[in-house]
Amino acid sequence: MRLYLTKAALLAAASLAAQPAFAQESDDLIVVTGAPAPIAIENLPAAAVVIDVDDARVRGDISLDQALADVPGLQVPRSGPIGQQTSIFSGGFESNHTLVLFDGVRIDDPSTPESVFDAGQDTLGDARSIEIVQGPLSALYGSGALGGVVNILPRRGGEGALNPRLEIAGGSFDTLTANAGADGTLDRFRYALNAEGYTSEGYDIVPERIATHDGEKDGADITTLTGVFDYALTDSLAVDLLLRQREARVDYDPGIFGNIAENPGSEIQSDTALWRLGASWALSDALSLRLSGGALETDRVSSDFGVAGDEYHGDRDFADFSATWSITPEWTLLLGAQNEDENIEAVSFGSPVTGEQEHWGAYIATQGVLGPLDVTAAIRQDDFDGFGEEFTWRAGAAYPIGEAARLYASYGTSYRAPSLFERFVPFYGNAALDPERAETWEIGGDARFALFGQTEGLELGALYRASEIEDLIGFAGFAYGNVDRAEIAYAEARIALRPTDWLTARASYANTDAVNAATGVALARRPEESWSATLAAERGAFSGQISWRQIGSRLDTTYDDFGFWAGTAEVESYDILRASAAWAVNDEVKLYIAADNVLDETYEPVNGFAGAPASLLVGIRVTP
Template sequence: MTATRAPTQVERLPADVDVIDADDARTRGVLNISDALAEVAGLDVVRTGGFGQQSSLFAGGANSNHTLVLFDGLRLNDPSTPGSSFDAGQETLAGLSRIETVQGPMSAVYGSDAIGGVVNILPRRGGDGPLNARLDVAGGSFGTLTASAGADGSIGPFRYALTGEGYTTDGHDLVPERMATHSGDADGAESATFTGVFDLDLSSTISLDLLMRHREARADFDAFIFPPPSFNEQRADDADLEIAKNDLTVIRAGVTWRLDEALSLRTSGGGLQQDREEADGGALTARYAGDRRFADLTLEWRAGTIRALTNTQLVAGIEAQHEEVQIDQGFATVSADQRHEGAFITAQSDINGVTLTGAMRVDEFEGFGQTSTWRLGASYTLIENARLYAAYGTSFRAPTLYERFIFFGDPNLNPEQGSAWEAGADVRLSLFGQDAGAELGLVYRSQGIEDLIDFGPLFTYVNIDQAEIESAEARLALRPLSWLTARISYVHTDARDATNGDALLRRPEHAWSASLAVERGAFSAELAWRQVGERADQVYGDNGFYAGIGQTPSYDLLRGSIRWSITPNVETYVAAENMGDETYEPANGFAGAPASVLVGLRLRS
């Protein structure tokens, strides 16, 4: 539903869509959102260390603050960060049902930040029966321990899902061994998360819902850019530096009226609160607090056949929100707020084998006025199990309160503006005696972004940069046997500064992934390989000093997992990460995790 705000078959969408099943990911030993998203082709996840460290999402080759992240449609991007981006480094999976990703411009559907794509994190909801209980425990390398407990069910008209989860790890040293500032001091992290979703049918036409998620997290983050030990008796790998607080709370309450079988009206309201503190030796050094309140009204209409049109659906809505930030970096502070209103409409219908999809949106921000975006796409069923699709859309990112009101900011900044077109094809073939014995997918996207916000000549935020991004993806899945699936994908990305032709940072030109999965009865296993190519980055020398813009080497990661269902309600798994014990830096100056093993047990009622 992420691509259009209404449930739609993936095959009908003129967009590059991936769906991650949270239970399937956990069965393979993938326990956090960052690692789950790293498996999506074309979505680059750059983590500055292990669990708990900052994880940036680069969708479709665009910047990390061009990826909009939602929690069941509720905007998660942190208003208190300089770029209002989402940090996926602390989020675990136990309270989730799935994650949907859509790459390409989606501002016409969701507004600001959706230039490169959208990630929608969807929670568990009440299942059949009064009680479905679950308990997961796992432990492994680096002193990692994780556990989650949950229950969901339906009691008459009431449905509920509750999940509590915790994660702790001693971690590894974030400073690469090649650097003089490396001391071997491990950088650990911990988090605790509660998720609750409740639905109540008051009658056959009116229902209430409540969603909440609260996370508390902390992490060590030893610095490496200070003078190395030869200049200072105290190693720069400082064990006292930490993110002492990284708390997130989201809540939403809604009411839905089903006016008839085809028409429904929904209103909801809620908010997000982000609170992050950085400390050194227990002394507070920086604080970032962001608060967002929102209310919306949405109309959804589904029709059967209207002359030559079938499967017609329309979603229209209005939104209002208020953001406020309190930022204290020691050398600079920001205390500001802004209002924002938006109105949108999305539509989809089939005609003679073609699915047409369109969206339009108007947003009004306090401080810089009105911005309009639109998207139009078509998916054509060429023959059975084969389709072509194409889309064009515009997008934008509103300047953040930090960029506007920090002492080197500019209150009169304009929004960043983007436009992109894409075309793709999907084919499913009967092969090896199976209906879906082979699947092939291709997609190409070209995007331009103007008025990018960066530092100008006077060390002030200005609309100065432009970017041109081209990307192409090819993927193939083969099922030579009913219990064996092989997959391979390749993504080529050419993301450049349109002014000087320089490559944009942290976007590899080449990225490969492949996997071999076996599932026979109670046993399943997977072996997966991922290669991230060489990429431009801000680089740091072996002495720990900044060395300008350079190249970070490519790396290969191999992971494997084995699962055995002992009974229908009990299963155990073993997962191994970085099986080749590759020494690599996902971001230059930050060490990737060495080889590790995780052993887990899952119980279901």
């Protein structure tokens, strides 16, 4: 189920990695741990989305990129089957301008060349929901949040001593996925444990049109273990622990000359380990403190017939402090500070890469009521080794129109710090790089009307967002440099109809005009137009959904029919039709079936890499 986040979710749950952002749904509110009192959805000065992961799994979504694919404004092209490189483009921004978090902790790999997060290897079994907020959020999160934030919220201990669950699904490409977990509450102790495995033979990454295609399958094996624990030492003091480990082995097909070609002996081993220990202290009903710290370790090694090639090893140690003060029933103040210490050790194209940097950040954020307006604001100061300080801010307001409509507007600045790779790689690194910086303003509104005898039989929504980006990092000759500027105009329209209490029809349209400000040339992999439509039904024990998505023509790096680089050109649009159905046998057992690319369209989400052919997934979920 998708809901608009409340103002609390934007400001408090998305405020700092120090806070374990953990939301609970009600009919029209999202309640966030450590946030002020629940706030009505219409008070949020932005459009955001919450994805219920259990619902997404029934629709056949296994990986993070699949769950994000239908979110308006997001483009999530994957270069092959599940497990392959996947980028997130939010509202026309670059693929390294969306910050991805797990329970408020940033999980981007510090060793990647351009700090791009790979959304293709994170499966969803340990997640309860996913929050997506688009727009500039560096004033809350710091580096990387130019286009928005994706926050994966884990499962937590529920009522009762033991709540076990088991889910098994299998289907096309010899795919098998299994997820087992348990959660519960034992007096003052809460726990949630989850283990998930995914294996698939996949399909051939190389498209049939390319001469080197021979049908050799490119599969993946992914294992994820997660534990979330908290213990109330007293009525006002609690400690918590988060543990997560993911191991992925993925086949891929690199050509000898950088071309697209079959390579049956090549694979990438990608492992991440995350831990965080925290403590929360409620000094009074109005004031609470939180302190946490932990580390993220990442390892990626490519190999060819067992011989190791490029290696990337990254570490990020972090510590966070925050304070939440309810000044009055209408106003809340959040203050916080962060410290991060990152380092990488890599071997890229035979050259060693080493680098380290320390980062400090502090922020102040507030939310409250000012006359008829619901207001949010935040300012943040960051200081990095090597290139100094960065100041960002964001302010927004929502204006209710009666009980069923609202208008909102916001303005903010954001930035991305240059990656350690960009600064320290031999030959073409540049330690003097400046951060990429953006300014963004947004205006939007939504409304709900009674229709068809339903209280909310019609919903309408629209927004317009404009951004200017300076100091984009690219190649200036043979080295990285701040060489480009970009301008982005993004518009979105949404409609939902409920002719009955069991049937909902939704449609959305997004228009993106993202260009290089110096040349006027469109930015790659950002279609000017994209459409989506969904028809969902739920009646008694049965539910079903049919969804259609069209990705418009876009500029991309292209490869000819022999698999060699052919320059940059506009590539064709494509349509994807999906369908799913579920039957709740009883309160404990649910069966589901999901079909992807129902019409078996041949397409390339990334030019030179085959999109998934028609496939089927059948599963069962047991929650005794």
